Amino acid sequence: MSDRITRDEVVHVARLARLELGPDEIDAFTEQLARVLEHAADIESLDVDDVPPTSHPLPLVNVFRTDEVRASIDRREVLAQAPWAESDMFRVPPVLGEEP
Amino acid sequence: MSALDTAAAVRAGERSAVDILDEHLARIARRDGEIHAFNLVTEGLARSQAESVDAAVAEGRDPGPLAGVPVAVKDNTCTRGIPTTCSSRILEGWLPPYDATVIERLGSAGAIIIGKTNLDEFAMGSSTENSAFGPSRNPHDVTKVPGGSSGGSAAAVAAGFAPLAIGSDTGGSVRQPASLCGVVGVKPTYGVVSRYGLVAFASSLDQIGPFATSIADAAVLLEVIGGHDPRDSTSIPEPAPSLLDVLGRGVDGMRVGVITELAGGPGGVEGIAPDVVARTRQAVAALEAAGARVSEISVPSAILGLSAYYLIAPAEASSNLSRYDGVRYGLRVDAPTTGEMNIASRSAGFGDEVKRRIMLGTYALSAGYYDAFYGKALKVRTLIMRDFAAAYEQVDVLVSPTSPTTAFGFGDKTADPMAMYVNDVCTIPSNLSGHPAISIPFGVGDDGMPIGVQILGPAQSEPTIFTVATVLEDVAAKGGAQ
Amino acid sequence: MSWSIEPTLPEGWELVVGLEVHVELSTATKLFCGCANRFGSEPNTNICPVCLGLPGSLPVINGTAVKYAMQLGRALLCDVKPAVMARKNYFYPDMPKDYQTTQYEQPTNSDGEVVLPDGFTVGIERAHIEEDTGKSTHIGGGGRINEAIYSLVDYNRAGVPLIEIVSRPCLDTIDHAKAYVSGLRDILLAIGVSDARMEEGSMRVDANVSVRPVGSDELRTRCELKNINSIRSMARAIEYEARRQIDLYTSGERPRQETRHWDEAAGRSTPGRSKENLDDYRFFQEPDLVPLVPTAEEIAAIDAAMPALPAARRAALVEASSADADVVATLVERGQDALALAAIGRGADADKVVTRLRHDLAVDDFSKVSAESFAALIVMETSGDLTATQAKQVLAELVDSGGDPRSIAAERGFEAMHDDELADLVDRLIADNPDEWQRFVGGHEGDRKKMQGFFIGQIMRATKGQADGRAVADLLAQRGRSPANGSPGT
């Protein structure tokens, strides 16, 4: 097993990503992610301090929409897809914790 | 019959769109049980579309350039009121309330949406083995994978279920399955085809592209689906490229470079099969014979593309896939609190590969690792763009293999994710740079399975790469790829 | 402006407050889609694939929202720079994509300031563009989030354009915090980019509060207060929090960095549940949107069209009148600064202008008082053509019906009563009432006051109220000091 990523980090990342992993899955993911990160060592060691990042391949800027109201969609069509709708709203179990 | 011939016959009133549909439905009925190209055959929609095409012709109206042509659509493209699953349990049964832009454009062009094709879950994979609904099979040998992630679309075209198909290409997901199934596959310049309605995998890399059995068919499909869409901020504000009229220009005097690192050259990528390298070299020789000036071009950073891609794509994906939380649509697994419900739903709804990439991407973006991984990968992306820009100072197009090997067997590469990821090594650089590339079938490998050659060009060079591909298509048709 | 008495913190401690103010822009549509940006619609009626974050949907940014953001940026004296949108990743059912599209490392506006009426300058760190979330109704548990049985989500508000204005942690008193929020509100209303209604949630304030020993410049652990829904509630919440932290320090403990929920009814804050993914939002550039790059011409056009803002208006009036800061602030808040400047510009005495506006024009509607007539009125008063009492009466009529102050004075028979005329009257009255005069010059303080009232009353009766009481008092005092009448007031 590699020291690239620890089991604890995998557990932490799973929590951030809202995924639950069983003990076997944690082991498997720890190993598999380590292999991918191992491969990424080729870029990790590059000296690219002076290289600017590229987030996007397109040189476009300033793409705007005009502030004109367009028809919304029928809420029935959307609510029909909801796992649980009530009073024309989306029903969820209690929300614990506040909005950050 | 090609898509162009079919459309011509329908527009001329020589063939009925309904008859053409029925022929294709019959082929699907015969063989899709074995191939599993489709998640859903949309017979009802297809029939009503075919009937209105026939009605238009009867009334003397032109139904459009794809009149009566069945098109198979990858099941990560939203179709109003028709299940769009991304081959994931988490979206099983979801009925989008809207059509993707490409679906609208296909409809206006007279095309017939014949079905939704299978894919690796959320387009994450290179074999279609990651579909929650079972893998698709390669029509040339059903013990082999069709490639992926658009394996269902490639297989549908290769099996004759539809003359045309739509796929999406984030790291090679159109070109690699096209190569493995022996059909034409195109990854257009980023921004040429609207992404509106394409379920996102990695937004800065995703691009919708055509599958066809010929370059000309791929060209007409790209002309139909391409062009500016105000609903996609990253859509290039220009009309679709004009391709059909330039296909026959030839390559006389054109400068063609072989990417050394991807074609068996020194310091190159390991694991590119000798038969694949040989076919690539043969294709280059054919272009030289047709009048092109050929040279070896080094794109050193291309090798780094794989590492950069497997950080950038999962990072974007981890964010794009957060919305599958069981609140508004898709799978919900009940739990006492919303947070626990999110976890239960996502854990039950996503398959292993999707979870792996979400984990990888979350890690690459998380506090303390951003600079080392995601930030570094963005800089490598700059290096790749610079290397390509330098290369295109010297040549008009580049040539490489599409896939390192021909189609492989089921389960051959599923144990080790890295073994699977290496399949994308030749195709990934174009996604990182946003440049167009096309894969065209060019002979077969030692195992008799199809090999694809990839033509790459700078941004918006579709007319050029289609022209080069047409020359190779002619060579192959005349037996020059044997 | 409602000036209150600053609550005093225990000796030796001072406040350090930074405010994050979220403001909904009053655009017609949402930030990334064409759904109506409307308050109070039926649930889930202003929704579409984009603001519901449906798979495959893509955002296209509202050009007007971006323009409003830049206008606000310039009004806050910020640098307006090329910006990129970013994703802030966290799970929340109100947020359709489970990330918020916002600005992070490259916001549209940075490094600005707001100058408060007393001259205190509040540093603005940034004012960035972001989208609002939907709204949950918590069912059961009396509507309290942590005791609810379940929640219902309405996405009408999801995607409404917001500007988050982040001040530097530089507010040192509750009064400054209050003045800052109302100052921001004035600016927003002046440029017309938001209706800034705290009660409807179109302006929301979160307060980062810490305390430190007086004279220290350290920044101690802060707590973020949420659910503040009025300026008054903000003041209470900050005071409560400051006292809580001081109590902790005093008893040898330290506060934890946390988010706290202000309960207005109970008058206290309670800790929010700590979230497991706090502070790891995995920000990265939003790949579905392209950079926002304002041109120099755009910024110049925004500056050219910028209305005069409260701080500049106050500065102009101070310059023209040398009145006190709080008086000027009141006039600017009432919107009377333009009238004052115009009248002063027409030669009216600045002190008199400010006095009349401050005391005699505290009315909602003074639109009938033109600068010309107001200036004429003040000139009439200072030249002695009108007494103070008369001037006030004329002004009252100007407010009601407008018109020319000279004709109003003439109609009312307000004759010019010049100083010598009044002096004659006073001398005659002294001669006619020697006893009363003796009690005035020779009496003790009580008698003197009483007799002053007697003489002024007599004069008023004689002049039918047209004399200026203060002038009469001055004359009496002057006559009382003259040698002929002995030495008064001993």
Ligand SMILES: [Mg+2]
């Ligand atoms: Mg914010």
Ligand SMILES: [Zn+2]
């Ligand atoms: Zn909307």
